[in-house]
Amino acid sequence: MYYNGIYHLFYQYNTKGEVWGNIVWAHSVSVDMVNWINLEHAIYPSEVFDKYGTWSGSTTILPGNKPVILYTGIVDDEQTQVQNYAIPANLSDPFLRKWIKPDNNPLVVADESINKTKFRDPTTAWLGQDGSWRMLVGSLRKNKRGLAILYRSRDFMKWTKAQHPFHSAAKTGNWECVDFFPVSLENTDGLDTSVIGKKIKHVLKVSLDDTRWDYYTIGTYDTKKDRYVPDDTMIEGYHGLRLDYGNFYASKTFYDPSKNRRILMGWCNESDVFPTDDIYKGWSGIQAIPRKLWIDPSGKHLVQWPIEELETLRKKKVELRNYKLNKGENVEVQGITPAQADVEVTFSFSSLENAEEFDPSWVDLYAEDVCAIRGSTVQGGLGPFGLLTLSSENLEEYTPVFFRVFKNQDKYKVLMCSDASRSSVRNHKKMFKPSFAGYVDVDLTDKKLSLRSLIDHSVVASFGAGGKTCITSRVYPALSIYGDTHLFAFNNGTETVKIDTLDAWSMDKADM
Structure with a gap:
């Protein structure tokens, strides 16, 4: 949350180890979301209503500029979950170091219709036009139907469950970390969670426990029925x-x-397969770079971009202009620290005629499956082209981030990949090294594709076509580390690709 000039980040933290368990609400503060000060824990198990765990939740700023935390408490060793609240002990403390949990907790207890062990992560509340607050809690019904349960309150203390679910979807499994917020159709500005209007759409995001990925739909919030309806073009699940x-x-x-913006923060888990590897390292899990988020003018998807404050870490800059990449060519980006860099590149091509046909048998595959079949070394027509990040000098290991353009009947389909399969010469069995990928909804009439990659030792966070598609890879090179790291632009397609512009910066360390 942003409160009185300070950004507060609360996050799930194990005080006693490197793997999940013993969870508290850790607390860090910042004035720019780049440099952070770590504070004492805000919430930890201490009462009968959270004795066995203090799990995820959200903050809401109440009238009178008073922040309140809603969070999930675990009340027994059977993981029965309830919704609690906490408030600052001293509003005059600029860092809000100490939080108290009033005696009237829990605020919400699951009724007989709810799975009490799948009932968690309350959202930021929003104020309806009728003067009642609303918030959602993620849950699961029988037959793997995930849902968001709506609760209403006049005073933020007494909450009543709505008769019908706010939204649900079949065969999606348990919904965690539900998020619901408005987006403007007029500009990239963010909106307060309570804003309602004509030039507004709403976004419902769910974290699916079965896949450990975050999904979203864009749709309409029916304020009369208190229900969310995804647009017809949306696919759920x-x-x-x-x-x-x-x-x-x-x-x-x-x-x-x-700054009138909506900010997205996410958790990046490890790519180690076994918990013993995390224990050996002594740590596990990081926060992704904060991103500004808005809706694309098409209304079909969201757009994300690293917050502008990150650019304060940029140091030495190198440039490349109007460089032609022929089939099989690599060009090294020299003069920066490739292990910790920010790279922005725009590729162009003179023709789409050489784009390869999209195999009809791939229609039901996930994008990452297609990327695994048609990887960075498989020659195509228009692509693959992009960046070889965290690369060793002789390409024994590297993490390629790249595009492939396919002909799909009378249209073109753009695949963006961040392929971790070649990221390390270490044993594959001990590492999760998938071919991450997504499709990019982009108009190729200008015959250009842009890519930005933030490279930070074990992280490659990439933003395709100005943030239309985003992929974050966790990778652990064995050879390409520190000063032995290299960065290349490459083209393995038959169509010549031009680097119109490439700007790359060495990145300084943030203060932690």
Whole structure:
């Protein structure tokens, strides 16, 4: 949340180890979301209503500029879940270091219709035009039907469950970390969660426990029926739109009134397969770079971009202009620190005629399956082209981020991949090294595709076509580390691709 000039990040943290368990609400603060100060834990198990765990939730700023946290408490060893609240002990403390949990907790207890062990992660509340607050809690019904349960309150203390679910979807499994917020159809500005209007759509994001990925739909909030209706073009479930097609889960947005923007933050899990590997490392899990989020003018998907404050870490810059990449050619980007860099590149091509045919048998496959079949080394027509990040000098290991353009009947289909399968020479069995991928909804009339990649040792966060498709990869090179890291632009398609512009910066370390 943003409160009195300070950004507050609360996150799930294990105080006693490197794997999941013993969860508290850790608390860090910042004035720019780049440099952070770590504070004492905000919430930890201490009462009968959260003795066995203090799980995820959200903050809401109440009238009178008073923040309140809604969170899930675990009350027994059977993981019975209830919804609690906490408030600052001292509003005059600029960092809000200490939080208290009033005696009237829990605020919400599951009734007999709810699965008490699948009932968690309350959203930021919004104020309806009728003067009642509303918030959602994620849950699961029989037959793997995921749902968001709506609760209403006049005073934020006494909550009543709505007669019908706010929204549900078949065969999606347990919904976690539900997020619901409005987006403007007129500009990229963010909106307060309570805003209702004609030039507004709403977004419902769910984290699916079965896949450990974040999905969303865009639709209409029916304020009379208190229900959410996805647009007809939306697909729900495993084949639906994702905020990020890589290591990215349990994300949450908030409204930043200081710059009129909606900010998305997400958790990047590890690519180690076994918990023992995390224990050996001594840590597990990071936060992704905060992103500004808005709706694309087409209304079909969201757009994300790293917050502008990140650019304060840019140091030495190198440029490349009007460079032609012929079939099989690599060009090294020199003069920066490739292990910690920010790279923006725009590719162009003179023709779409050489785009390869999209195989009809791929229609039911996920994008990552197509990327695994048609990887960065498989020669195509228009593509693959892009960046070889975290690369060793002789390409024994690298993480390619690239595009392939396909002909799909009378249209073109753009695939964006971040392929971790070649990221390390270490044993594949100990690492999760998939071919992450998503399709990019882009008009190719200008015959251009842009890519931005933030490279940070074990992380490659990439934004295709100005943020229309985003992929975050967690990778652990064995050779390409520190000063032995290289960065290349490449083209393995028969069609010549031109680098119109490439700007790359060495990135400084943030203060933590």
